[in-house]
Amino acid sequence: MxxxxxxxxxxxxxxxxxxxxxxxxxxxxxxxxxxxxxxxxxxxxxxxxxxxxxxxxxEKGSTSAKNPVYVEWHGINYSISTENKKSWLNKFGDSDSKLETGKNVRNIIENIHGCANPGEVLAIMGPSGCGKTTLLNLLGDRVGSKGVQGTLALNGHKPTKNSKRFIAYCTQDDIFFPQLTVKETLSYTARLRLPREMSRHDKLNQVENTMALLNLTKCADTIIGDQRTRGVSGGERKRANIASELLTDPSVILLDEPTSGLDSSLALELTKILKEFAVKQKKTIIMVIHQPSSQVFESFDKLMLMADGHMVYFGERADVVNYLADQGFKCHPNFNPADYILELLNDNTIKQKLISAYAHKVRDDPTGKQIVEKYSLRSRTDNQLGNNVLNAPVTSERRWEATFLQQVSVLTERTFKQSRKVILSRVNLYQTIALAIICIVIWLQIPFAESNISDRVGSIFFCGVFWSFHPMIGAVSSFPLDLVMLSKERQSRSYRLLSYYLSKQIAELPLVILSPLIFTIPVYWASNLLPDFGRFIAYLVVILLGTVTSQSFGYFFGATLLNVQKSMIVSMVFMLASMLLGGFYIKHLPTGLNWIKYLSFIKYSYSLLMQIQFDSPKAQFRCAGPGELPAGQTSMCDIGDSPMSSISGISILNSEGLNDLPWYVNLIVLLGFCIVARILAYYSLRKNSRRNKE
Ligand SMILES: Nc1ncnc2c1ncn2[C@@H]1O[C@H](COP(=O)(O)OP(=O)(O)O)[C@@H](O)[C@H]1O
Ligand SMILES: [Mg+2]
Incomplete structure (x- = not known):
């Protein structure tokens, strides 16, 4: 050395x-x-x-160089209440239950202070579980106001909703859409979050440069992947995560353990990039780091040490070794100071001693305000330059960079790409083809004869129900799976919830109706349903409407419960109940309960399909000859007074009890179900995403 x-x-x-x-x-x-x-x-x-x-x-389009942001915080406390709830089952017969049910308050971090200046890198270190991520969440305004005390200031002002746009937060977990490639992921982020004044070409150039900077060009066209589909490596994922934040040209970058999973040379390269960004573009960088190598450690300007939610040190990185030596813990010159620090903080006795020593040091300044003033360069730079910018509130006039239409179009494209591979997977396609073949074999050319009416009705009910069943299962998991990504992107104010919701509807619509189309076209003609092109189109439209309606219910359950398993169970029960009440299985409901069938959306689609097939002069069914009907069953032709040679479709509709509402009423109600479920799904999602933020 x-x-x-x-x-x-x-x-x-x-x-x-x-x-x-x-x-x-x-x-x-x-x-x-x-x-x-x-x-x-x-x-x-x-x-x-x-x-x-x-x-x-x-740097070309960088605004952060013109908007340096000083981050200061002091007297920060954060506590959570862990409620000691007992379930009603446990309470039963337990007379002392009231005494045991109560709230425990746990302090996660206590009396924390510090500051970070533009052009500098502040590292936060400490043993795991000491509250580093929690502090970063607080600095990035990712925690609600509950349980939080203290002052956080950006350029001396309280952060506003819109100041979040200047802060990038690179979380420890890399959250991505697994089916998109690295380049696609970054391009969508750029198109959503870079200033709307920048041309699309410039935005994509920025993506290329950021990828080159983080050595991602090699894997630009590889999908991100997840546990099931192999994609980029862990290190590349990490770098893609950082790239997606650097890309947006923030003034403050918060990073939670950015170097975990990277080998030492990549970790060093990354810290150098960050440091250079800080210096050249006046970015404020705060990173939580676990075990930096000595070279990485030396690149930090300021250092903050934490243990058990308390401060152990805050100040210049270069001074920490002397500070520890003053406390009686001298670091050997050949030792990596970072390793030595962690070793000290992992020893309970030493840790307590260091916490007390720091508390003693700041005894005259309990919230740490003066220390922050000492290390913050804001006031000094301000005095020197007389620069008002540094004292201006960090806020933007715009709530979103992309316009509403841009948001919808970018998100639609992204959802389409992501969902296409899931909804139109090979398995789904094979399933549809196999099912179509089975149905064609079973219902091949059903004759227009009395003895085959039940086969015809059965085929219509099955096709109607199956395509109302299938999409619900896919739609149920849609929002719960997107939730983490949605909340991450909404936290960084990338887009409005409505844009996301609309784009989801638009992108998934063509995907979800493709399978029923592939199925219905051959099966309709093969099973000899009414050979009339107009009726065929009407039949197809109703099948597709049933599909879209069931998707709406799937969305609604998913958005309300936000849990795949729970919403799957609820949607199954809902679907089976709707199917039972659809009019095929039960024709006579118990007295007083006849109205209940009107709650089933399947009733309307099934009635419509039957009306299309039977309410037509062409729907004539040859009377059954002797021995054609099962034993004991009389032909409908023999019931009336005059002998008949065929049965009209309308009489079958009436006998099935499916003609109680005109077709247009059935259609309107079905459409109503579809639209209302979608509106309710949006409100559920909005309510849940607000609750998530608190
Ligand atoms: N919302 C929460 N609910 C319960 N415990 C929490 C919550 N947030 C943080 N904690 C606890 O606070 C401590 C600090 O967590 P964290 O900030 O993630 O630590 P680290 O320093 O490893 O990043 C941990 O013991 C963690 O279990
Ligand atoms: Mg952590």
Whole structure:
């Protein structure tokens, strides 16, 4: 190490190359440079130059350089109440239950202070579970106001709803749509979140540059993937997550353990990129980091140490070793200070000692306000420059960057791409084809004869119900699965909920009606339903309307319960009840309960399908000859006074009890179900997403 320090020249580039190449440092120690070392050095140099160029290129449309944001916080406390609830079953027969039911308040973080300046990197370190993520959530305004005390200020002002747009939060979990490629993911983010004044071409250029910067060009066209579908590697996912935040040109970047899952050279490269961004574009960077290497550690400007939700240290990173030495914990010069710090904080006795030492240090300044003032450069820069910008509230006039129509069109395209691979999967296609073949074999050319009426009615009911059943199951999981992504993107004010909801409807509509189309067209003609093109179209439209209505109910259950399993159970019960009341299985309901059938949407679609097929002069059924009907069943032709040669479709409709409402009423009610369920689904989603925020 010493050797390297002595050898360091004044130029920035060479210093950077030195610190980034471990093979180089070994070479320096030995004082001999092999050809490989020289090649290595050249590569590092090229990478460094390239990085600088790329950062420069992203600077073109950057507004953060013009909007530096100082983040300051002091006296921050956060507590949660864990309710000690007993279930009603446990309470039963337990006379002391009242005493045991109560609220426990748990302090997650206590009296935390700190600040981060534009152009600097602040690292937050501490053992796991000490409250680092919680603090980051508080700084990123990702926690409701419940249980939170203290002051958080952006440029000296309270954050507003719209100031969130200046803050990017890179969460520890990488949340993505698994079926989209890296480039698609980033392009959609760019189109949603970059300023609307930027041309689409410039936005896509920004995507290319950010991908190059984070070494993602190689996997640009690979899908992100999930547990079931193999996609990019863990490290690439992590970098894609960071890229999607860097892309949006924020003034403040919060990162939760950005280097976990990356190997040491990638971790170093990433911290360098962040540092360079901070310096060149005046970004404020706050990152939680777990176990940085010594080189990564040295790139930090400020450091904050936490343990058990308390402060252990806040100040210059360079001063921490001396501070710890003053407390009696001297770090050996050959040791990585980051490792040493974690070692100290993982020892209970030392940890307590350090917490008390820090509390003692700030005893005259209990909320840490003065310390924050000491380290914040805001007031000083302000005085020097007399710059009002630095004291202006961080807010934007616009709530969303993309216009409503842009949001809907980008989201529709994205949902279409993501859902296409799920809804139109090969399995689904094979299922539809197999089912169509089975139905064609079973119901091939049903004759227009009395003895086959029940087959005809059965085929109509089955097709109607199946296509009202199938889409509900898919639609039920739609919102619960999108929820995490939705809440992440809504937190960063990417789009309105209504845009998301509308785009979902538009994108999934053509996908969901494709399977019933593929099925119904051949099955209709093969099973010899009324050979009339107009009737065929009407039949198809009703089948598709049934499909879309059942999808609406699926959306509604999913949006209300937001849990795949629960909504699946509820939708199954709903579907089976609707099917039973559809008019095929039960024709005589108990007295007083006849109205209940009008609650079933299947009743309307089934009645409509039957009316299309039977309420026509062409629907004539040849009377059954002797022995054609099952034993004991009399032919309908023999019931009346005059002998008949055929039965009219309308008399069958009447005997089935399906003609109680005219066709247009059936159609209007079915449409009504479809629309009302969709509106209710939207309100449920809105209510739930608001509750999620609290
Ligand atoms: N909403 C919550 N409900 C219950 N416990 C929580 C909640 N948020 C945080 N905690 C607890 O607070 C502590 C700190 O969590 P966290 O900030 O995630 O730690 P870390 O430092 O590892 O990021 C943990 O013990 C965690 O279980
Ligand atoms: Mg964490």
């Amino acid at each position: 010493e050797q390297i320090k002595n050898d360091q020249t004044g130029t920035v580039t060479v210093t950077e190359v030195d610190s980034s190449s471990s093979s180089m440092s070994t070479a320096m120690n030995e004082k001999t440079l092999t050809r490989d070392d020289i090649n290595d050095l050249v590569t590092q140099l090229e990478r460094s130059t390239k990085r600088a160029e790329l950062i420069q290129s992203t």
